[in-house]
Amino acid sequence: MRFAEAPDEVLARLATLRERDAPTHGGHVLSYVYDSGVPALDEVAAAAIRLMQPVNGLDPTTFGSVAALERDLVAFTRDLLGGGQAGDGEAVGTVTSGGTESCLLAVKTARDAWLAARGLAPGAARPRLVAPTTAHAAFHKAAHYFGLELDLVPVRPDGAVAAEAVAGRLGTDGDGGPDDVALVVVSAPSYPHAALDPVADVAAAAAAQGVPVHVDACIGGMALPFWPDLPDWDLRVPGVTSLSVDLHKYGYAPKGVSVLLHRGRDRQRGQYFATTRWPGYPVVNPTMLGSRSGGPLAAAWAITQVLGRDGLATLADRSRQATEALRDAVGQIEGLRVVGHPTGPLLAVASDDAAGAERRVDPHVWADAVTAHGWVLQAQPSHRQPDGTVLPHTTHLTVTPVTASVLDELVPALVAAADEVRGTPRPAPDAALGRLAATGAPPTPPSSQTAATLLAGLGLDTSRIGDDGPGVGPMAPLLAAVEALPAPTAERLLVELLARLVEPR
Numbered sequence: 001m002r003f004a005e006a007p008d009e010v011l012a013r014l015a016t017l018r019e020r021d022a023p024t025h026g027g028h029v030l031s032y033v034y035d036s037g038v039p040a041l042d043e044v045a046a047a048a049i050r051l052m053q054p055v056n057g058l059d060p061t062t063f064g065s066v067a068a069l070e071r072d073l074v075a076f077t078r079d080l081l082g083g084g085q086a087g088d089g090e091a092v093g094t095v096t097s098g099g100t101e102s103c104l105l106a107v108k109t110a111r112d113a114w115l116a117a118r119g120l121a122p123g124a125a126r127p128r129l130v131a132p133t134t135a136h137a138a139f140h141k142a143a144h145y146f147g148l149e150l151d152l153v154p155v156r157p158d159g160a161v162a163a164e165a166v167a168g169r170l171g172t173d174g175d176g177g178p179d180d181v182a183l184v185v186v187s188a189p190s191y192p193h194a195a196l197d198p199v200a201d202v203a204a205a206a207a208a209q210g211v212p213v214h215v216d217a218c219i220g221g222m223a224l225p226f227w228p229d230l231p232d233w234d235l236r237v238p239g240v241t242s243l244s245v246d247l248h249k250y251g252y253a254p255k256g257v258s259v260l261l262h263r264g265r266d267r268q269r270g271q272y273f274a275t276t277r278w279p280g281y282p283v284v285n286p287t288m289l290g291s292r293s294g295g296p297l298a299a300a301w302a303i304t305q306v307l308g309r310d311g312l313a314t315l316a317d318r319s320r321q322a323t324e325a326l327r328d329a330v331g332q333i334e335g336l337r338v339v340g341h342p343t344g345p346l347l348a349v350a351s352d353d354a355a356g357a358e359r360r361v362d363p364h365v366w367a368d369a370v371t372a373h374g375w376v377l378q379a380q381p382s383h384r385q386p387d388g389t390v391l392p393h394t395t396h397l398t399v400t401p402v403t404a405s406v407l408d409e410l411v412p413a414l415v416a417a418a419d420e421v422r423g424t425p426r427p428a429p430d431a432a433l434g435r436l437a438a439t440g441a442p443p444t445p446p447s448s449q450t451a452a453t454l455l456a457g458l459g460l461d462t463s464r465i466g467d468d469g470p471g472v473g474p475m476a477p478l479l480a481a482v483e484a485l486p487a488p489t490a491e492r493l494l495v496e497l498l499a500r501l502v503e504p505r
């Protein structure tokens with residue numbers, strides 16, 4: 001076999017590309033990556049992936065290892081998340097490729113159950129998906145893909161939804177309201193503000209109406225079981241019918257592994273897609289993909305076996321202590337405030353409006369200043385809720401076990417960055433984009449060329465992004481523009497940005 005290029009040289013090029021990435025380890029990136037701080041876990045994960053590399057997870061009858069690992073992982077998460085009671089309460093589950101796929105499948109399963117209960121064909125009706133505005137965007141995607149009406153419930157300024165506000169959307173209150181809710185979603189906790197939604201009260205109200213409830217514990221599911229003094233929020237709560245938990249977050253596995261648990265076999269069977277109506281092999285897929293990697297499954301399995309519950313608890317404690325230290329430290333910074341009562345290893349930081357304009361710190365200007373100190377935080381735009389109230393723009397920090405070991409560098413950087421930008425307002429959106437925003441959404445979606453021109457006006461030259469290191473540059477002006485634009489226009493520009501990024505150069 002003659003190679004086009006020697007494997008070593010190809011790998012050397014890959015290594016060079018990887019060097020330019022944001023660091024995945026060491027706690028300098030406070031989103032996207034979940035560093036346990038325990039190198040042995042990365043080693044065992046890599047070795048497990050290597051062993052699983054040639055396997056096709058499509059067929060667990062041919063590759064029995066896939067079934068064995070999946071059984072173990074479902075058992076581990078089910079027991080951790082209160083789904084282990086025998087009988088009606090017992091949960092069954094599936095390993096998926098990530099949180100988004102778990103959320104998509106929870107919604108698809110609920111939609112299909114809703115249609116089946118009414119003898120309706122898919123497309124014959126558009127049931128509602130009721131969720132707080134803070135529910136993960138994966139549920140917007142699910143509603144879009146599967147034809148549900150997304151009914152968003154405003155949250156309070158602290159980021160948590162009031163149970164009565166959700167209950168108020170459930171319709172059949174005896175007055176013959178519509179019984180068109182296929183699923184209610186609550187978060188444990190929410191990604192934007194780490195708010196733990198009132199799972200038990202929502203589930204009680206929903207159960208009284210016969211409406212199923214999904215708990216999105218994608219980010220919290222492997223950590224909250226070890227948080228002290230929480231009300232029940234998982235499958236222990238009657239009325240909770242499904243729950244998602246990501247192993248590639250606080251399970252410290254490489255990306256590509258999550259678990260979706262359902263209470264009751266019959267409910268879960270609706271998640272599957274099966275067909276014998278083609279000339280090929282009978283297709284039976286529990287998830288969206290056909291052929292799939294067994295690698296992330298094996299890695300997550302190996303890590304959970306090595307850590308056990310106690311190991312996970314130790315790591316969760318480290319994240320919790322670091323989160324509390326950061327909450328207190330940010331709370332001390334004049335001009336900033338932590339939003340609400342973060343429950344779990346994450347938090348959101350907003351501007352402290354009680355401070356005068358001179359003393360206020362804008363969270364996005366601050367995040368850009370923190371980046372200059374070598375730490376990457378995540379900017380979140382402000383959000384106008386359906387009732388007109390506005391959730392302010394914030395900066396998000398996801399805290400991992402390794403964060404505990406770098407607090408003495410991180411906290412001074414957060415403080416110094418705030419000192420540098422105190423009193424500096426966030427930038428006004430670019431004038432051209434401001435004009436576009438003022439005229440409302442363009443009649444037709446902008447062409448790729450128009451979108452690229454607008455992006456260039458924002459300082460985003462799509463042919464050069466990434467050449468000078470990770471990121472697209474300062475986040476404050478970009479987020480200000482995103483907020484100023486009508487959502488469809490902003491979304492179209494971001495599509496253009498990401499699409500051009502992978503066009504062959």
Ligand SMILES: *Cc1c(COP(=O)(O)O)cnc(C)c1O
Binds near residue numbers: 098100216219
């Ligand atoms: C991360 C996350 C998701 C989506 O998960 P992906 O793994 O990124 O697809 C869903 N819900 C919550 C609360 C999350 O934090």
